[in-house]
Amino acid sequence: xxxxxxxxPSPTGYLHIGGIRTALFSWAYAKKNKGKFIxxxxxxxxxxxxxxxxxxxxxxxxxxxxxxxDDIIFQTQRFDRYKELIKALLxxxxxxxxxxxxxxxxQLRELxxxxxxxxxxxxxxxxxxxxxxxxxxxxxxxVIRFKTPQNGEINWKDLVKGEVAIKNEELDDLIIARPxxxxxxxxxxxxxxxxxxxxxxxxxDDHVNNTPRQINLLxxxxxxIPQYAHLSMILASDGQKMSKRHGAASVMQFRDDGYxxxxxxxxxxxxxxSHGDDEIFSLSELAEWFDFDHITSSAxxxxxxxxxxxxxxxxKNEPVDKxxxxxxxxxxxxxxxxxxxxxxxxxxxxxQDREKNLNTFxxxxxxxxxxxKVSDELKNKYLSEKSKSLIRAFVGELEKVNWTNDDVDKxxxxxxxxxxxxxxxxxxxLRVIITGTDNTPSIxxxxxxxxxxxxKKRISVILE
RNA sequence: GACCCCAUCGUCUAGAGGCCUAGGACACCUGGUUUUCAUCCAGGCAACAGGGGUUCGACUCCCCUUGGGGUCGCCA
Numbered sequence: 001x002x003x004x005x006x007x008x009p010s011p012t013g014y015l016h017i018g019g020i021r022t023a024l025f026s027w028a029y030a031k032k033n034k035g036k037f038i039x040x041x042x043x044x045x046x047x048x049x050x051x052x053x054x055x056x057x058x059x060x061x062x063x064x065x066x067x068x069x070d071d072i073i074f075q076t077q078r079f080d081r082y083k084e085l086i087k088a089l090l091x092x093x094x095x096x097x098x099x100x101x102x103x104x105x106x107q108l109r110e111l112x113x114x115x116x117x118x119x120x121x122x123x124x125x126x127x128x129x130x131x132x133x134x135x136x137x138x139x140x141x142x143v144i145r146f147k148t149p150q151n152g153e154i155n156w157k158d159l160v161k162g163e164v165a166i167k168n169e170e171l172d173d174l175i176i177a178r179p180x181x182x183x184x185x186x187x188x189x190x191x192x193x194x195x196x197x198x199x200x201x202x203x204x205d206d207h208v209n210n211t212p213r214q215i216n217l218l219x220x221x222x223x224x225i226p227q228y229a230h231l232s233m234i235l236a237s238d239g240q241k242m243s244k245r246h247g248a249a250s251v252m253q254f255r256d257d258g259y260x261x262x263x264x265x266x267x268x269x270x271x272x273x274s275h276g277d278d279e280i281f282s283l284s285e286l287a288e289w290f291d292f293d294h295i296t297s298s299a300x301x302x303x304x305x306x307x308x309x310x311x312x313x314x315x316k317n318e319p320v321d322k323x324x325x326x327x328x329x330x331x332x333x334x335x336x337x338x339x340x341x342x343x344x345x346x347x348x349x350x351x352q353d354r355e356k357n358l359n360t361f362x363x364x365x366x367x368x369x370x371x372x373k374v375s376d377e378l379k380n381k382y383l384s385e386k387s388k389s390l391i392r393a394f395v396g397e398l399e400k401v402n403w404t405n406d407d408v409d410k411x412x413x414x415x416x417x418x419x420x421x422x423x424x425x426x427x428x429x430l431r432v433i434i435t436g437t438d439n440t441p442s443i444x445x446x447x448x449x450x451x452x453x454x455x456k457k458r459i460s461v462i463l464e
Numbered sequence: 465g466a467c468c469c470c471a472u473c474g475u476c477u478a479g480a481g482g483c484c485u486a487g488g489a490c491a492c493c494u495g496g497u498u499u500u501c502a503u504c505c506a507g508g509c510a511a512c513a514g515g516g517g518u519u520c521g522a523c524u525c526c527c528c529u530u531g532g533g534g535u536c537g538c539c540a
Contacts, residue, residue, distance in 0.1 A: 105537085117465075118465075166467075184538070209467080237475080270477085271476065273477095277487080277489075279490085297470060298469090299534090302476095305475080306489080306491080312502095352503095354503055422499065439500065441501080442498095
């Protein structure tokens with residue numbers, strides 16, 4: 001049987017990092033088994049679903065290179081199918097109309113909470129043998145509820161949590177259709193997973209409690225029960241629930257914050273899953289290695305330091321032209337009007353080992369393209385009268401140097417020797433004047449890349 | 465409150481009863497390389513939540529406690 005998995009987000013906002021991790025594992029499991037990975041948009045809540053959010057999901061998946069099979073499925077395009085099956089359930093006596101209003105439900109819930117019992121629909125409209133149903137009120141459009149079995153329990157062998165059992169008495173008769181006839185979440189999921197022949201439902205921990213409802217629905221529809229895998233949540237670094245406001249939760253935020261997609265998927269996959277001591281692996285290695293046996297069942301805390309470390313790894317190994325394409329727009333955002341390709345490429349080569357983020361990368365090489373300002377603190381620290389006169393002598397001789405990186409390096413060394421000074425005595429003032437900071441790679445390479453004119457200009461600005 | 469799930473270094477994790485004197489990675493600390501910083505290299509610090517069982521033997525199995533998380537919508 002072909003393995004089919006799916007990612008089923010609802011388009012109501014940003015793409016959550018926890019959601020994308022379930023997508024990542026679903027994708028990997030399908031790939032590993034040469035099966036199918038489906039993207040399904042759960043947009044039955046017409047009020048809250050937006051086209052913009054659909055685009056965010058598509059872009060996020062594309063950015064992370066999580067390709068799906070088949071066309072994207074939208075639940076709103078399948079309403080006829082849902083209605084057909086709701087009718088079947090009604091006809092076979094597994095569903096019924098309920099005229100209880102929202103206000104009455106709120107009242108009931110309040111009462112139950114005050115009594116310290118689990119809030120639950122009381123089944124007042126549930127047809128039962130020898131039971132008199134209330135009179136149907138005027139002008140009330142009913143919802144349709146599923147007649148959940150009242151005895152027994154539902155259990156399944158969860159691929160990550162093991163045996164899970166929940167008693168039917170814990171469940172109530174869930175609403176499967178709203179007064180306007182639109183179907184609700186649990187019902188659509190069940191029908192879709194069935195119709196799409198989904199074999200493995202891989203989703204977040206927060207759906208564990210929906211699983212028995214869905215299994216009951218599946219049974220009533222006489223549909224096969226898929227395998228379930230409930231992944232634990234990702235918590236923010238303080239152990240609290242992660243959200244847009246708390247801990248960076250939006251996938252696109254990671255892109256904007258300067259992370260490479262490979263770093264994000266690598267980090268996320270390693271969070272809660274392991275393959276021996278491997279820390280760095282590609283998407284295709286994940287697809288090859290993935291299994292449920294090595295998924296942790298406990299929640300994991302998000303650790304930015306480790307993500308940064310992984311991001312640095314990928315930045316170090318990324319081809320220069322790819323990095324250039326990512327960094328150029330960031331330089332422009334920072335006010336650079338013209339980005340010389342040669343300078344950019346050289347700057348990237350010189351800096352890529354040390355950078356753990358595309359944004360700070362752009363910040364660090366900004367001085368190649370833009371005038372800088374030297375802080376008073378740095379001036380006081382490095383620009384004494386003696387160093388200023390050294391700089392004057394240096395720049396006078398620099399003009400005579402044959403302009404290769406090698407010759408510039410040789411020249412600096414020769415200058416140090418000639419003046420009988422220590423290397424930092426000339427290197428640090430030059431660093432500060434040319435780059436505006438005292439931590440940089442080789443000063444010789446920097447001088448070579450920015451060029452004699454810029455060096456002269458920045459020195460003259462400072463010396464005057 | 466009820467129900468469900470979870471529990472190894474600060475963090476992510478390895479661990480399928482003897483391989484554990486509990487391994488790796490991030491972070492942190494020290495040293496080396498780099499006459500700056502980062503990278504890189506070498507070394508170090510650091511954990512089985514607590515209590516009961518089961519067993520010749522428990523990080524591993526069972527129970528309880530504690531702690532954490534999730535769910536209890538005409539949201540998904």
